Amino acid sequence: AQSVSQHNHHVILSEAASLELGCNYSYGGTVNLFWYVQYPGQHLQLLLKYFSGDPLVKGIKGFEAEFIKSKFSFNLRKPSVQWSDTAEYFCAVNASGGYQKVTFGIGTKLQVIP
């Protein structure tokens, strides 16, 4: 069975600081990887996704993530955070090919201080 670990449960940063949120998964086969974001009072929405190809994926609002297959990791990064990035971030994984249920991590709450 697949699983996802998010190591940082609550992160507090000042504006302009760099961000890296860790995500590791366990699954032996080929995977699809996602980062979702839930801004306060808003729907959960997709930030970026990786299916295949270039392991460095760019998403909305200046976020990017790098898939490192050998480390089973898909860490989320942003070089300079803004107060508006305050949100909860979820990493998710499913096995690619056919239907497979998505497994979500427990989420990381990011608080950006102005």
Add this chain to the structure above:
Amino acid sequence: DGGITQSPKYLFRKEGQNVTLSCEQNLNHDAMYWYRQDPGQGLRLIYYSQIVNDFQKGDIAEGYSVSREKKESFPLTVTSAQKNPTAFYLCASNGAGGWDEQFFGPGTRLTVL
């Protein structure tokens, strides 16, 4: 405007009562999902449906039931058998194959008194 609607936003029920949460989508998606979101536990899958008139249990299906009579609708019933029903419930959908990104509704916060 395409999307997923969930109603109501807040729901209060007395212990021992069944309650049904609504989820409707106009995205023409085949697959629909129900998750439960609890602090510190992320999203846990309750039930999912890949096609009309078919659905499967997720990781925490006990105490819940669903139906999928129409493509656009996937209501969730929280029964009195669910031991800890107070939670935030999210409905989602995605296209054929079920492997692509999911689109989420705004959620329903259920409080059982």
